[in-house]
Amino acid sequence: DAGVTQSPTHLIKTRGQQVTLRCSPKSGHDTVSWYQQALGQGPQFIFQYYEEEERQRGNFPDRFSGHQFPNYSSELNVNALLLGDSALYLCASSPQRRSGYGYTFGSGTRLTVV
């Protein structure tokens, strides 16, 4: 049973560019959450998707947007990249009916903005 898969694993972008990160949830999970983890910090909540809609959002600017597809997979888009967006981006999936339980994290995408 595959867990949460994220792609790509590493990415280097130039300041001002746009980036799209992808996540496939664990089988049986329908809720996807995205987190940003700066070096030496704990993950910070970006937003959560369920039934193809953004359900909750953390304290991130509108440059961060997302999407969930009918097969529950999700994308995170970041526009107008800043140097400070360099971080590990984690996707976590969970079964919505057990809200807060059963979180499974992917290994993340390491984004470097130069």
Add this chain to the structure above:
Amino acid sequence: GESVGLHLPTLSVQEGDNSIINCAYSNSASDYFIWYKQESGKGPQFIIDIRSNMDKRQGQRVTVLLNKTVKHLSLQIAATQPGDSAVYFCAEISTGYSTLTFGKGTMLLVSP
């Protein structure tokens, strides 16, 4: 992989020792708490959880203690092994939400 542990508090122990990692949480309304282990280059991995109506829960070699009065969590690891070396985070969830709020993290280094 690149370390997630830069600038984090560090606990160094010898193999076979018991380890205690502490965490102060922020929201008195939180009703569910989780400890995660994160190895270099990987995402957080679930270790053990506890609900706010409990003050202790035991797993295999791990115990979580919850003190709601002072908003404090601890993770006890018995007979620590080199494979336990990682960064450990506590996370909390508040009633009615399903998003995790993470603490600052502690790096555990286990020497053979």
